[in-house]
Amino acid sequence: MEESLVSASTIVWLAFAVGGVFGFVANRTNFCTMGAVSDIVNMGDWNRMRMWALAIATAILGTAALQWLGLFDASKSIYTGNRLTWFSHLLGGLCFGIGMTLASGCGSKTLIRIGGGNLKSIVVFVFLAIGAYMTMRGLFGVWRVRHLDNIATELPHGQDLPAFLGAATGMASGTALLATALAVGGGLLLWSLARREAWRSDVILGGVVVGVTVVAGWYVSAHIGYVAEHPETLEEAFIATNSGRAESLTFVAPVAYTLELLLLWSDTSRVVTFGIASVLGVIAGSAAYAVVSRGFRIESFRDAGDLVRHMAGGLLMGFGGVTALGCTIGQGITGLSTLALGSILTTLAIIVGSAITMKIQYWLMMRGA
Secondary structure, rough: OOOOOOHHHHHHHHHHHHHHHHHHHHHHHHHHHHHHHHHHHHHHOHHHHHHHHHHHHHHEEEEHHHHOOOOOHHOOOOOOEEEEOHHHHHHHHHHHHHHHHHHOOOOOHHHHHHOOOEEEHHHHHHHHHHHHHHHHHOHHHHHHHHHOOOOOOOOOOOEEEHHHHHHOOOOOHHHHHHHHHHHHHHHHHHHOOOHHHHOOOHHHHHHHHHHHHHHHHHHHHHHHHHEEOOOOOOEEEEEOOOOOOOOOOOOOOOEEEEEEHOOOOOOOOOOOOHHHHHHHHHHHHHHHHHHHHHOOOEOOOOOOHOOOOOOHHHHHHHHHHHHOOOOOOOHHHHHHHOOEEHHHHHHHHHHHHHHHHHHHHHHOOOOOO
């Protein structure tokens, strides 16, 4: 019996819907990784960090459930291969953390702010896309491959934590997956909800819905869009993904592909993909909330220095995100949902880079006061 082939437009519209939900809820709850780090560094407030942890926990548990049910195979994503490019994860994460602090938000926050009318974020979007494209295929690309990605550790198994547990104990892969997901995801869930103030509606809503959108992204690209044998190539295929693998939400390379599509619209080989549709969906969802809540307002730069900082931040995020294979969402939630070691390294490096930059900014501000 011939396998039915889902249309690319179906995957694209579903990705747009997933992105729309993410954008609407993230704007509604002020979900922001850089904001979470800033709240801790500057005010000692952990609520938005708990929201982020809740999103990670939801994504881990939901993704593990998909794998247990046979609806998703994490080995078919970019995250769990046996080649650990640890230096790229650390350097890229640091650069991304610095960049998102200079640019007043990560890739997802940039899209959310565009939906809310922020002109500064349009500039960040363009420079993030340029930096990402230069790092994928342009000026920085060859240098990255030759001098950064070559620094790697070859593992005898996948780099996901269940693979390490299985190799160390001889545990079956399914059992190792459940044990690790329950330990890590359950632990983060308990920590995120351990304080009474974390039970606010915005923390619960933002954490749960953002995590669920990542799981939904995996389901759309890796199950609905999966074809074991494409009728034209006779090979395994994931419909409408740029990487040709299973994808979920991430906002660095897809931003570059979005700008590329806008610049080369007349080139019929350039089409809307899962990643591009999710980017546009986040903007649309955020704009919808901004209009409904009457929060849409035009915001621009204070001065030339503000412009330069945002431009530099966008470039650093583009370079860092491609080098580290993701951003605060692409690695910090989507990658972590696969329990990949590289995602853990990147996420920690992003937090460190952002926190250090905030401290330096505060020192410079006090020095100039």
